[in-house]
Amino acid sequence: MQQPQQQQFKSRTEAGQRLAERLVRERLLPPVVVIALPRGGVPVAAEVARRLAAPLDLLLVRKIGAPWQRELAVAAVVDGDAPEVVVDEGLSAYAGADRAYLERETAAALSEIARRRRVYLQGRPPLSLSGATVVLVDDGIATGTTVRAALKAVRRRGADQIVLAVPVAPHETLMALGTLCDRIVCLAEPQPFRAVGLHYLDFHQVEDGEVLAALAAAAPPVA
Numbered sequence: 001m002q003q004p005q006q007q008q009f010k011s012r013t014e015a016g017q018r019l020a021e022r023l024v025r026e027r028l029l030p031p032v033v034v035i036a037l038p039r040g041g042v043p044v045a046a047e048v049a050r051r052l053a054a055p056l057d058l059l060l061v062r063k064i065g066a067p068w069q070r071e072l073a074v075a076a077v078v079d080g081d082a083p084e085v086v087v088d089e090g091l092s093a094y095a096g097a098d099r100a101y102l103e104r105e106t107a108a109a110l111s112e113i114a115r116r117r118r119v120y121l122q123g124r125p126p127l128s129l130s131g132a133t134v135v136l137v138d139d140g141i142a143t144g145t146t147v148r149a150a151l152k153a154v155r156r157r158g159a160d161q162i163v164l165a166v167p168v169a170p171h172e173t174l175m176a177l178g179t180l181c182d183r184i185v186c187l188a189e190p191q192p193f194r195a196v197g198l199h200y201l202d203f204h205q206v207e208d209g210e211v212l213a214a215l216a217a218a219a220p221p222v223a
Helices: 012-024 041-052 089-095 099-121 145-156 171-180 208-218
Strands: 032-036 056-058 061-066 069-078 084-087 133-137 161-168 183-188
Touching (some): 012 183, 061 089, 061 099, 069 099, 069 145, 084 145, 145 171
Parallel strands (some): 032 133
Antiparallel strands (some): 061 069, 069 084
């Protein structure tokens, strides 16, 4: 009988602190910009940005879940001047997510992205990534569909180097994402891998207030 998987992290905050310590040893070339994937990635990224003394920004991405399992991402929508939809063709076909379903869910995703932009950024334009070392942070990766869309968006915005930094992810997914970034920093690659949340003692749903508090805490002091 397989033994139950051990919890790796107490919370997203603790995972971010441990991830930050690893990233310090990477000797990243300045200027460094930390990009978080809301909502779960923001508390992790806030710790990274604080430790690296780097600015923190958000990349608004919404996954489109399978009709029968909303946490299983079959596609992702990325915010931008021209929002992009990245579809996992094989998984969407297996999950029964046809074109009509994807179009309907894309519209809902774009509506939520617009709401989050208003609440989180409050009219602030995105930071420039041109020529920067961008550290893209989430609280974990499962299928990689959302992160794949995010990496492509960061590259389009002119990042010089992209470092994908996550506390936990399956090895196979990281290998598939390796062609889209320059470096990967991951603290745990458990086998077998079942779900990100199984590797946290506290994996509560992050709400808007927590996102705003993390952004405020990571902001540089006012001169």
